[in-house]
Amino acid sequence: MPANLKFFILSDRPAFQGWRYFWAKNVRGFDPSVHCARCLIGSYEKKIGTRALVNTEVDLINHNVGDLLYVCGVAQPYKWANNFHMACRVTGSMQDVAADLMAGGDTFIMRGAVKVPFDAGTAERQFAGRGRDYLTCRNFQFGAELAAGRFACS
Secondary structure: OEOOOEEEEEOOOOOOOOEEEEEEEEEEEEOOOOOHHHHEEEEEOOOOOOOOOOOOOEEOOOOEOOOEEEEEEEEOOOOHHHOEEEEEEEOOOOOOEEEEEOOOOOEEEEEOEEEOOOOOHHHHHHOHHHOHHHHOOHHHHHHHHHHOOOOOOO
16 A cells, blocks of 8 residues: 655754765565665666755655555765664554654654664574674664564555
8 A cells, every 4th residue: 555654854953964874775575695776676767866855845756555665875984873774664644753863963854654673693593604704783783683574465
């Protein structure tokens, strides 16, 4: 069923900044042979990126109730702890809000979705031999939980 979905970046600054990469994917699957953005199979949400507007609510189209969206930002200058990661499930209800504070003080807000928590545990158990690059990659951690059946794609 088509969903009502919007995002908003709350900022004290006039433009979105501090990110080398910033993207979102409508996740449909997981490829454990790679990490970072390529391990999450799905289409990119073109309106969410380094040129996103701040303090402006943006409609996202072509999403359905139950879709999984993964939002990732790689901080510039690079510092692993400052990278942004948020997974959410589309509900279509404007009363549902997924939000997280980003490095630099901005807040990323998705209306019509709820946050989906995840951690490194499944990746560490299922893919222990992959090494640090894989096991510290939060995209890979999310994908490992998806592959383990923790949350289904719609």
